Amino acid sequence: MNGMNLWWWALPVVLLPILWHRQKREQTKTTLLASARFLPAAEPKQQRVWRWSDALLLLLRCLLLVTVIALLADLVLSWRGDTVLVVPGTPPAVVEKEVTRFGKAQRFALPDRDAVTWLHAHEREFEPGARLLVVGDAVMPAVLPRFRHDVVLRTAVAPNAPAERHVAVFSDRADAWRRLFAAADGAWRVVVDAVPGPRTEAIVWDRPDAPPAGLRAQLWWVTHADGFPELAHAAAVDGMRWADSPRGRLWQVDGRAPQDPDGGRALFAAWQRLHLVTQPYTAPAQALVPDAAAPAGPASGALRHWLGLALVVLFALERMVTHVRRR
Amino acid sequence: MLASSALVAHTTDLDLVVRHVLAGLGHGIHAGRERGAGVEFSEYRAYAPGDEWRRVDWKLLARADRYYVREAERDSHVAVWLVLDATASMAEPSRNVDGLTKLQYARVLLACVAAIAQRQGDAFGLVVCQGERAGFTPAMRGPRQLQRVLARLNGVEAGGLLPGADTLRASLHFSRAPGVVCVASDFLDWPSPLSEALLRLRRMRHDVRALCLHTQAEADAAFDTGPLYRDPEHAGTVYRFGRDVKETYARNRAIHFDEVARVCRQHDVPLLQARIEQAPGEVLRAWLRAHMAGARAA
Numbered sequence A: 001m002n003g004m005n006l007w008w009w010a011l012p013v014v015l016l017p018i019l020w021h022r023q024k025r026e027q028t029k030t031t032l033l034a035s036a037r038f039l040p041a042a043e044p045k046q047q048r049v050w051r052w053s054d055a056l057l058l059l060l061r062c063l064l065l066v067t068v069i070a071l072l073a074d075l076v077l078s079w080r081g082d083t084v085l086v087v088p089g090t091p092p093a094v095v096e097k098e099v100t101r102f103g104k105a106q107r108f109a110l111p112d113r114d115a116v117t118w119l120h121a122h123e124r125e126f127e128p129g130a131r132l133l134v135v136g137d138a139v140m141p142a143v144l145p146r147f148r149h150d151v152v153l154r155t156a157v158a159p160n161a162p163a164e165r166h167v168a169v170f171s172d173r174a175d176a177w178r179r180l181f182a183a184a185d186g187a188w189r190v191v192v193d194a195v196p197g198p199r200t201e202a203i204v205w206d207r208p209d210a211p212p213a214g215l216r217a218q219l220w221w222v223t224h225a226d227g228f229p230e231l232a233h234a235a236a237v238d239g240m241r242w243a244d245s246p247r248g249r250l251w252q253v254d255g256r257a258p259q260d261p262d263g264g265r266a267l268f269a270a271w272q273r274l275h276l277v278t279q280p281y282t283a284p285a286q287a288l289v290p291d292a293a294a295p296a297g298p299a300s301g302a303l304r305h306w307l308g309l310a311l312v313v314l315f316a317l318e319r320m321v322t323h324v325r326r327r
Numbered sequence B: 001m002l003a004s005s006a007l008v009a010h011t012t013d014l015d016l017v018v019r020h021v022l023a024g025l026g027h028g029i030h031a032g033r034e035r036g037a038g039v040e041f042s043e044y045r046a047y048a049p050g051d052e053w054r055r056v057d058w059k060l061l062a063r064a065d066r067y068y069v070r071e072a073e074r075d076s077h078v079a080v081w082l083v084l085d086a087t088a089s090m091a092e093p094s095r096n097v098d099g100l101t102k103l104q105y106a107r108v109l110l111a112c113v114a115a116i117a118q119r120q121g122d123a124f125g126l127v128v129c130q131g132e133r134a135g136f137t138p139a140m141r142g143p144r145q146l147q148r149v150l151a152r153l154n155g156v157e158a159g160g161l162l163p164g165a166d167t168l169r170a171s172l173h174f175s176r177a178p179g180v181v182c183v184a185s186d187f188l189d190w191p192s193p194l195s196e197a198l199l200r201l202r203r204m205r206h207d208v209r210a211l212c213l214h215t216q217a218e219a220d221a222a223f224d225t226g227p228l229y230r231d232p233e234h235a236g237t238v239y240r241f242g243r244d245v246k247e248t249y250a251r252n253r254a255i256h257f258d259e260v261a262r263v264c265r266q267h268d269v270p271l272l273q274a275r276i277e278q279a280p281g282e283v284l285r286a287w288l289r290a291h292m293a294g295a296r297a298a
Helices: A003-028 A034-038 A052-073 A092-102 A115-125 A174-182 A229-233 A261-275 A304-326 B005-010 B014-025 B058-064 B102-120 B143-154 B165-171 B193-203 B216-220 B243-266 B280-297
Strands: A030-032 A083-086 A106-109 A131-136 A150-155 A163-171 A188-193 A200-206 A219-222 A235-237 A240-245 A248-252 A286-288 B039-046 B068-074 B079-085 B123-130 B133-140 B179-185 B207-214 B228-230 B271-275
Touching: A003 A052, A034 B243, A052 A304, A083 A092, A083 A115, A092 A131, A115 A131, A163 A174, A174 A188, A229 A240, A229 A248, B005 B014, B005 B102, B014 B102, B014 B143, B014 B280, B058 B068, B079 B102, B079 B133, B079 B193, B102 B123, B102 B143, B102 B179, B102 B207, B102 B280, B123 B143, B133 B143, B133 B165, B165 B193, B179 B193, B193 B207, B193 B243, B207 B216, B207 B243, B207 B280, B243 B271, B271 B280
Parallel strands: A030 B228, A083 A106, A083 A131, A131 A150, A163 A188, A163 A200, A200 A219, A219 A248, B079 B123, B079 B179, B179 B207, B207 B271
Antiparallel strands: A150 A286, A235 A240, A240 A248, B039 B068, B123 B133
């Protein structure tokens, strides 16, 4: 059971306005009568009449309290049926094919590739018997996911175009650097810019003098530490010294551009691993067995906006009706 | 025309109401100065503006061609005591006349008695039973005393319960001198410390006259069936009125006031039961006549 659901135990608070309204009725409807002693005593509850304005006010106050509790308990309504979850970047033809094979289902575009995490967060929104199909290049989680629903993963590695990385080189040995970057292969391609622009991610500074003050980039490959005072006390990782400066992150690369393929590969691997994000693997296609004991995901807060809006409206209405009733 | 009860409801000027009521009564209701024991001719006095025309000696006017007023010297030992029950139940409103309560009505009638006593030259005092206390105004004569009593009556507001027996006994220490005791109450509490005190005064040879006030709605057992009712002096219980309990109400009420009347008759206390919707002049006349009838019977 979710910890937030403990708020539902606060629902008896709704009884308070009901009790208050009943007391008011008893107080307002009695009249003084000097010779009342000659009358038979009556049960006070029998003669109460509920007035319309009071009933409206009571309804508003009860709704207000229920809305507050629902907001605190983070109410989740299970309203989604059979759904096809489409990972962004999936070709439409593939989606159409899978949807046709899956049967009648709604289509939902996932915000990112991590379909399993999204499903964990939003699983309570799906009806108990709903079937789910994940199509596209979904990320493989660290452990086998457990869901209460019947989830089928139809995953395929997306043939991504190689990403472009822009580099600017300031060196007397520019040809050596160009050869190195031209040798980069695999998932990305390096473009050497003649002049640093907004797309430039890295700057190679293979000169002994200090760079001009206005030059900035996310990453600097520096061969001579003399022009960069920040590198004097730099930390070392994997035999490479690095430091953060106002210009960007500085890496000190020994002496000159790597000449052999292994050195170049090591440099690209370090760039990939330490500076760029690790590319996750694609999850294998499989059908996950529903697990009734799987933990319900954390609260999604899907209705928080609407509940907050309803709270404001109800509060305003309650104040207005109270004010009108006082006059 | 006699002042109607609506007049009582719509004016706060007690003096005006008293003059209106007494003017409507006509002549002969209050014993004149020239009649009865203890009234003796004293002297002639020159007429002054404001004197009543009937006190002018017309024969002397014919002889002397001047206005003279007969001054009578009165030696009265009778003190009139006005006892007003101003407990919470006396705030019971008339369900027919807006703004009229039992307390207002009782206040007007006692003020009329005070005015009559003042005209007769009797001393009169006031006891107001309210909020478990008995407010006491000593008996004196004269127009200033009348204004004092009227002001005190005007300031009374209904509330609380009757005072205890000990408080009443301490307040009614006037009982040594013979007097007339006029009590206006609803007598819903009976027996009560007030009723015990009245019967004790009667046993001491005082002339006790009781006025029991009802409303027309009480007499007809005609109340609104919508709301629930509470007793102003015994809060807590809620009562219901409907057609099915009308008979019960009338029977209980009759039993209660029959008992009141029986005890009064037994102790020779003239009791007048009146509805506050009746014209105050008529009620006042009947009240004083009841006394005269009682006196004659005694």
